[in-house]
Amino acid sequence: MKIQIPYNKIIKDLSEEKDDRLIGLQLPEGLIWRSSEIINKLEDKTDKRFVLSGEPCYGACDIPLDRMKRINVDTIVHIGHSKLLPSNQLNDIKVNYYPIKFSLSNKNLLEDATDKLNGTKIGLVGTIHYIDSLRSIKAFLEKNGFNVVLEEGDYRISELGQILGCNYSAAPEDVEEYLYIGGGRFHPIGLSFSKNKRVVIIDPEKEEVRVTEDYDEFIKKRMLYVEKASNANEVGVILVTKIGQTRYNEALKIKKACREKDIKCTLITLDTISPSKLDRFDLDVFVNTGCPRLTYDDSDRFNQLILTPGEFRVAFLSEDFNDIYFDEIRE
Numbered sequence: 001m002k003i004q005i006p007y008n009k010i011i012k013d014l015s016e017e018k019d020d021r022l023i024g025l026q027l028p029e030g031l032i033w034r035s036s037e038i039i040n041k042l043e044d045k046t047d048k049r050f051v052l053s054g055e056p057c058y059g060a061c062d063i064p065l066d067r068m069k070r071i072n073v074d075t076i077v078h079i080g081h082s083k084l085l086p087s088n089q090l091n092d093i094k095v096n097y098y099p100i101k102f103s104l105s106n107k108n109l110l111e112d113a114t115d116k117l118n119g120t121k122i123g124l125v126g127t128i129h130y131i132d133s134l135r136s137i138k139a140f141l142e143k144n145g146f147n148v149v150l151e152e153g154d155y156r157i158s159e160l161g162q163i164l165g166c167n168y169s170a171a172p173e174d175v176e177e178y179l180y181i182g183g184g185r186f187h188p189i190g191l192s193f194s195k196n197k198r199v200v201i202i203d204p205e206k207e208e209v210r211v212t213e214d215y216d217e218f219i220k221k222r223m224l225y226v227e228k229a230s231n232a233n234e235v236g237v238i239l240v241t242k243i244g245q246t247r248y249n250e251a252l253k254i255k256k257a258c259r260e261k262d263i264k265c266t267l268i269t270l271d272t273i274s275p276s277k278l279d280r281f282d283l284d285v286f287v288n289t290g291c292p293r294l295t296y297d298d299s300d301r302f303n304q305l306i307l308t309p310g311e312f313r314v315a316f317l318s319e320d321f322n323d324i325y326f327d328e329i330r331e
């Protein structure tokens with residue numbers, strides 16, 4: 001499916017900019033191969049010149065404010081995701097967001113999903129890419145006798161019912177189960193883990209309906225990591241400097257707890273965490289205070305054990321694994 005770029009909207013928004021200053025452009029990984037096509041078209045239709053951020057983009061948590069500021073860019077066109085950063089973090093840079101959105105075209109998936117729902121009070125959620133379908137899905141379900149709840153999230157969430165891999169604040173609590181619209185396996189596992197409820201998934205990319213199935217395996221794997229990590233007497237605590245992933249207070253709390261428990265602790269700042277970067281340290285256990293998706297979803301790529309802050313507490317501060325919570329960025 002070819003992704004449509006909202007050229008007209010971008011051009012209209014930029015026409016409000018007074019002069020011909022350099023505009024920053026940030027694209028998701030899947031669109032980098034089309035960067036010259038996109039820049040040529042935008043430069044043809046406007047009096048602006050563009051500079052592309054060539055670093056990989058992890059999401060709207062990863063806007064290159066400092067790098068762009070250094071080259072005198074004060075407007076960034078971000079294609080792919082919706083607004084996440086509060087304006088007081090933008091450092092006087094204007095960010096125009098153009099999320100990529102698709103519609104749910106296969107209506108049979110909706111019929112299949114209603115057959116798989118066990119409850120009658122349903123929380124409806126989705127990724128930003130399918131968010132525009134949620135209202136019509138709600139209407140369909142209500143016509144079929146379900147009570148459907150669509151809720152607003154916290155400051156990181158820009159649309160009703162939207163969830164992120166690091167934030168499930170728009171998933172209502174007072175429901176029996178969830179219907180999730182979106183691709184991938186991570187978001188529904190995170191949702192199920194964070195709310196301890198069953199999730200029925202409509203995956204428009206694979207054109208299938210399924211139920212969170214690998215949740216138990218996921219928990220077992222995390223418990224194993226925690227158990228192994230608890231034998232270490234030294235940890236590295238990673239404080240990620242990506243603007244929407246920095247959890248300064250969380251990292252410092254862990255550092256303080258280590259000092260109190262006599263655990264050696266190296267506090268490390270990194271912008272992007274990668275296996276080759278962590279291999280440079282003589283450490284077997286890291287605590288990642290940045291994107292939880294990396295900790296949970298990419299752990300097999302690393303030679304070290306990577307824990308969430310909550311898992312660190314279970315491994316080293318004798319908290320009970322039953323108290324473990326899904327790591328979300330909410331501060």
Ligand code: SF4
Pocket residue numbers: 058059060061062164165166167244245290291292293294329
């Ligand atoms: Fe960023 Fe990770 Fe959250 Fe996605 S899940 S918005 S990459 S911190």
